[in-house]
Amino acid sequence: MNKEFKQELESIFRDITVNITDDVTPVIAAAKPQILAILRFLKDKGYGHLAMISCVDWLKEAQFELVYLVSAYLKGDNEEPGQEKITILLKTRIDRDNAELPTAIPVFENAEPYEREIHELFGIHFTGHPRLLPLFLEREYKIPPFRKDFDSREYVKEVFDKIPFVEDKE
Amino acid sequence: MRELELYFGPQHMGMVGNFSITLKVEGDRILQAISNPGYLHRGFEKLMEYRTWIQNFPIVCRMNVVEPDSMEMIYAMGVEKLAGLEVPERAHYLRSVYLELARVGSHLFGLWAYSNMLGFDTVAQWAMYHRDLVLDLFEELTGGRVYHIYIWPGGVRRDFPKGFKDKIVSALHSIGGCVPDYNNTFFENRLFYDRAKGIGKISQKEAMELGAAGQVLRATGMKYDIRKIQPYAAYDKVDWEVPIREEGDAYSRILVIRDEMIESVHMIFKLLDVMPEGPVYHRIPNPFKWTIPRGDAYVRIESSRGELGLYLVSDGGDKPYRAHFRTPSYPHGLIILERLLKGASVADVGNIMISLYVVAPEIDR
Amino acid sequence: MKKGNIFSPFKAIRHLFRKPKTLKYPFEPKEPARRYRGFHLNDWDACTGCGNCADICPNGAIIMVEIPEIKPEPGKKNQRPKLDYGRCCFCGLCVDICPPGALSLTGDYFHIHFDTKTFSFIPGDEKSDPEHFVDPQNYSLLKASLSHRKKNFPGFSPDIEYALFEPERVPMPQVEPEERSLSFIEQVLGYSEKEARAEAARCLECKLCEEACPAHLKISDYIKAIYLGEPEESLRKIYEDNPIPAICGRICMKHCEAACSLSVRGEALSIRWLKRFVADTVRDYQKALQQKPAPSTGKKLAIIGAGPGGLSMAYFSALKGHHVTVFDSLPGGGGMLRVGPPLYRLPIEAIDKDVNYIKSLGVEFRFNATVGKNISFGDILKQYDAVYLGIGMTMSRSTKVRNSEKCILALNFLERNKIREKVNVGKKVVVIGGGNVAMDVARESIRLQHIQHPGEEVVTSAVSLEDWDIMPANKEEIEEAKEEGIRFNPAWGPKDVLLDDKGNIRGLLCMKVKRVFDDAGRFSPTFYEDQEMILEADTIIEAIGQASDFSFIPKEMFDQLKFTPRRKIQVDEYGMTSLPGVFAGGDIVNTNLDAVTAIADAKIATEGVDHYLSAIPIS
Numbered sequence A: 001m002n003k004e005f006k007q008e009l010e011s012i013f014r015d016i017t018v019n020i021t022d023d024v025t026p027v028i029a030a031a032k033p034q035i036l037a038i039l040r041f042l043k044d045k046g047y048g049h050l051a052m053i054s055c056v057d058w059l060k061e062a063q064f065e066l067v068y069l070v071s072a073y074l075k076g077d078n079e080e081p082g083q084e085k086i087t088i089l090l091k092t093r094i095d096r097d098n099a100e101l102p103t104a105i106p107v108f109e110n111a112e113p114y115e116r117e118i119h120e121l122f123g124i125h126f127t128g129h130p131r132l133l134p135l136f137l138e139r140e141y142k143i144p145p146f147r148k149d150f151d152s153r154e155y156v157k158e159v160f161d162k163i164p165f166v167e168d169k170e
Numbered sequence B: 001m002r003e004l005e006l007y008f009g010p011q012h013m014g015m016v017g018n019f020s021i022t023l024k025v026e027g028d029r030i031l032q033a034i035s036n037p038g039y040l041h042r043g044f045e046k047l048m049e050y051r052t053w054i055q056n057f058p059i060v061c062r063m064n065v066v067e068p069d070s071m072e073m074i075y076a077m078g079v080e081k082l083a084g085l086e087v088p089e090r091a092h093y094l095r096s097v098y099l100e101l102a103r104v105g106s107h108l109f110g111l112w113a114y115s116n117m118l119g120f121d122t123v124a125q126w127a128m129y130h131r132d133l134v135l136d137l138f139e140e141l142t143g144g145r146v147y148h149i150y151i152w153p154g155g156v157r158r159d160f161p162k163g164f165k166d167k168i169v170s171a172l173h174s175i176g177g178c179v180p181d182y183n184n185t186f187f188e189n190r191l192f193y194d195r196a197k198g199i200g201k202i203s204q205k206e207a208m209e210l211g212a213a214g215q216v217l218r219a220t221g222m223k224y225d226i227r228k229i230q231p232y233a234a235y236d237k238v239d240w241e242v243p244i245r246e247e248g249d250a251y252s253r254i255l256v257i258r259d260e261m262i263e264s265v266h267m268i269f270k271l272l273d274v275m276p277e278g279p280v281y282h283r284i285p286n287p288f289k290w291t292i293p294r295g296d297a298y299v300r301i302e303s304s305r306g307e308l309g310l311y312l313v314s315d316g317g318d319k320p321y322r323a324h325f326r327t328p329s330y331p332h333g334l335i336i337l338e339r340l341l342k343g344a345s346v347a348d349v350g351n352i353m354i355s356l357y358v359v360a361p362e363i364d365r
Numbered sequence C: 001m002k003k004g005n006i007f008s009p010f011k012a013i014r015h016l017f018r019k020p021k022t023l024k025y026p027f028e029p030k031e032p033a034r035r036y037r038g039f040h041l042n043d044w045d046a047c048t049g050c051g052n053c054a055d056i057c058p059n060g061a062i063i064m065v066e067i068p069e070i071k072p073e074p075g076k077k078n079q080r081p082k083l084d085y086g087r088c089c090f091c092g093l094c095v096d097i098c099p100p101g102a103l104s105l106t107g108d109y110f111h112i113h114f115d116t117k118t119f120s121f122i123p124g125d126e127k128s129d130p131e132h133f134v135d136p137q138n139y140s141l142l143k144a145s146l147s148h149r150k151k152n153f154p155g156f157s158p159d160i161e162y163a164l165f166e167p168e169r170v171p172m173p174q175v176e177p178e179e180r181s182l183s184f185i186e187q188v189l190g191y192s193e194k195e196a197r198a199e200a201a202r203c204l205e206c207k208l209c210e211e212a213c214p215a216h217l218k219i220s221d222y223i224k225a226i227y228l229g230e231p232e233e234s235l236r237k238i239y240e241d242n243p244i245p246a247i248c249g250r251i252c253m254k255h256c257e258a259a260c261s262l263s264v265r266g267e268a269l270s271i272r273w274l275k276r277f278v279a280d281t282v283r284d285y286q287k288a289l290q291q292k293p294a295p296s297t298g299k300k301l302a303i304i305g306a307g308p309g310g311l312s313m314a315y316f317s318a319l320k321g322h323h324v325t326v327f328d329s330l331p332g333g334g335g336m337l338r339v340g341p342p343l344y345r346l347p348i349e350a351i352d353k354d355v356n357y358i359k360s361l362g363v364e365f366r367f368n369a370t371v372g373k374n375i376s377f378g379d380i381l382k383q384y385d386a387v388y389l390g391i392g393m394t395m396s397r398s399t400k401v402r403n404s405e406k407c408i409l410a411l412n413f414l415e416r417n418k419i420r421e422k423v424n425v426g427k428k429v430v431v432i433g434g435g436n437v438a439m440d441v442a443r444e445s446i447r448l449q450h451i452q453h454p455g456e457e458v459v460t461s462a463v464s465l466e467d468w469d470i471m472p473a474n475k476e477e478i479e480e481a482k483e484e485g486i487r488f489n490p491a492w493g494p495k496d497v498l499l500d501d502k503g504n505i506r507g508l509l510c511m512k513v514k515r516v517f518d519d520a521g522r523f524s525p526t527f528y529e530d531q532e533m534i535l536e537a538d539t540i541i542e543a544i545g546q547a548s549d550f551s552f553i554p555k556e557m558f559d560q561l562k563f564t565p566r567r568k569i570q571v572d573e574y575g576m577t578s579l580p581g582v583f584a585g586g587d588i589v590n591t592n593l594d595a596v597t598a599i600a601d602a603k604i605a606t607e608g609v610d611h612y613l614s615a616i617p618i619s
């Protein structure tokens, strides 16, 4: 990722920071409303592979951080050399209380299961997502289980400690 | 004809692993397929937030039972990147050899699954036997057959035992020597050819659109292999080829797998030849006091199924703040499978699913 | 890819005639690999009970259980790990963290039982658990279980190269022997902050050291504070149990390091030097510690002797609000440590830093005041509510061989060199003794020789009754002395000091030692009368032991003072002697004869004095 690209990004999008700490994983931080536009821009620039969408719960700051990891596929002969080595981390922070975000499916179709998973595990709503159904879990949880305030150890104690040990049954 | 809803798996002869698909069918045509993961959701990523950096090392491998080794590698790489650890030169070679052995073992397992599902029992038995030879090597090297717990941050856990190189060579010779038989009985067998040719076809464009990687993408003609694109371990130290096919169907995918296995065998021989001597482990900090500065890292490798990534976050503490794995089976099993099954015949469900080389535990994590 | 012929699969038909690859299990079992990660094996003799295995286990499969049959000793707890195979994932992290390398995994992996309790068990080995380990010829797979295991069935075993702890110390910067033997500059230079943090990072926090330390310092806490870059916090932790860190950080006998679990297969954590780092780094103790004595109790305590014991007593008692006065015949604090350990080991500034802090708490010091000369013991008893004796052993013993009065006594030699003008030594010095004091003397002697006879050939030799294997001095002291050029003559005993016609020392006549101790282990040397040797000498220094000077205690009182069979003052659990209101500790009470034990004694006596004083009315 080079300087020009950084400048181009910064000239097109207001209020974004582009941080090139190492050659292969530049970080773009942007506000929620711009995310889709930036994703589309990156896709047009050849970063056509959404590797995944991740989510981090920054409990102390009362924010969720969504991280879109996009990289490039190989494009045959007219390749911009080195682009395929790069995975861009596009980050945005949203309020924990108002955890809502537009879906990225219009840009990247494979965002679908990632968003579904984040919805299930973190309780973030993706507007426009066609099926925000549970993906992995079968029980209902009071707090979405991957949030930091969900204490798995507590949960295990509550749920499983009530089941007597085999030895104690007799 | 009447529309039916059909539950395919998790208990089904054609289903490998704990996974199920809900099919809407009309006759034997599939109108819609819905993947149902979750049978193996153990919440590893959450568990990892409760364990120290080193305590996670024996756990990550359990996310993928067929090929745990890539999981160890990606975790070690993530920690090394975040903490700025160094890895000795020889360890890079050992890691590559080890990961290629894992690829061979995993592909043999895939071969078993595919041939077994289609009723080629003899081939399946051979594949299992040959996979066992690889597991014997792992047992010799690491002390475990299935979960090897070998690559850890800072290098690998032990050097090769005495005479190990020879054992690798002889095991690989016996696997390689059987390739003509595999060809005759399976890959070039008319019965198999007719069963797999043209099934589950996907174009390169669609594969890219849906986030494919690994064999699924390489079978459509793209030499997309992280080992080449962004070499890690010792993959840039020897010459090797990325096998591809153009057709994008189940048959070409299994051939890519076969060719890759053969390429891996060759690569291991080359690596063994040029492997330097020296230490294989750079000691990590005291595990009871080890904290990693605040920050995040994304690392990716080519597991035997495709692009395996790890997004690892530290808040400066002694445990990961967040670990999120991008597993290759995730897009393959959750989107591409649903797409390819649409319009296919019920008899081909297992066929397509296994040709996508999906392992369920990797999706659920 | 060509479409294969429909008959091509039959080419593989030859496989039909091959020997099957499958095993006839269980008649033909598969041997596990040499590194197999099966059930645990624990060498109980090597196991220190440190519990690191339990701490590292990612699954909480290990708990430490107390084994009443094992007697705990310094560096060994009587706890052993108990495994729960319902939880164990056989990763072997416990093997790689085990400091003594006691824990390993084996080739055993069978256990079938209806009773789930049997899956929890305390692993031992063939020695500690012989009935459950059987010979290979009696071993049967059909019976294989946790109580039917094969002998000599090794699996994944510890390897120090891959251990999860750092076995090697951060090296301490020191002045090289060639250079340091030319002067009295301090030999050990001390850790930099970076080095100290790196060394502190090695601590596994198993706390074996804390049990071994006579004064039970909270070692793992203060080490952790150093690791976190908080030397002031570390100092506060140290002062909870030890008020002389600059001193102890240099000369402590470090019982802790002997017990350190890292020392079994590597080098002990450098606990002493880390304490020194803290004491040297924190410039202003007062600011860092922010201590305030309790409100005055109005009670008066007299302490005789400003050694480590007396100083500690003064510190702890002052904090409790008692009025404390310390008497010492020396011009400054530190007791024997002020005059004994040479400048290259313990400079006066370090001592004064500690003493001055204690002074700042309101303790009154009366230096150059010898009890029995400047003030009588009787007066002290009258003027004070309680008395603490920390008078140590201040008189050197002599060999009493013929002409020994011509020799110099060790303590005189050391004291003059340290706080008065230096002794003139000859070019051939012989030191009699093999203990730490003798090492101090010999190493001072060679320095003086280099200063006083520059460029000339000089020799300092040491003569000791004990042979190398039983020489009482610390190994490192002996090593450093050798490096500086001291010549050792172990297993020789002095017979005569030889004089020339002018009455000056000419040499030492020695006899070969047969045995030092008798069958009962008592000190009673015997010699080969016919094997003699003459060591040429112009100066001879005797360093064979010290004794206490009780002459200031009036006879009728001394007669009431009770002693132990080993000629130590007898004290009760509060540190009180047989004289009411008179407490004692340090070298006159314990047999360790070192600073940290004197501190430990003082901690006990502090409680004793406090109880005693609170029971008497304010005078």
Ligand SMILES: Cc1cc2nc3c(=O)[nH]c(=O)nc-3n(C[C@H](O)[C@H](O)[C@H](O)COP(=O)(O)OP(=O)(O)OC[C@H]3O[C@@H](n4cnc5c(N)ncnc54)[C@H](O)[C@@H]3O)c2cc1C
Pocket: C251, C252, C253, C304, C305, C306, C307, C308, C309, C310, C327, C328, C329, C330, C334, C335, C336, C337, C340, C341, C369, C370, C371, C372, C390, C391, C392, C393, C394, C414, C436, C437, C440, C546, C549, C552, C585, C586, C587, C588, C593, C594, C595, C596, C598
């Ligand atoms: C050469 C040498 C080296 C040593 N090196 C070490 C070492 O490296 N590490 C270690 O831990 N220990 C060392 N020791 C031992 C250590 O010095 C003693 O164990 C320790 O000092 C004992 O402390 P204490 O409180 O019992 O009294 P001491 O330190 O012996 O102090 C007694 C004090 O009482 C004073 N005193 C005695 N009688 C009277 C009186 N009547 N009136 C007034 N004052 C009086 C003396 O002047 C002296 O200052 C060494 C000892 C010697 C001799």
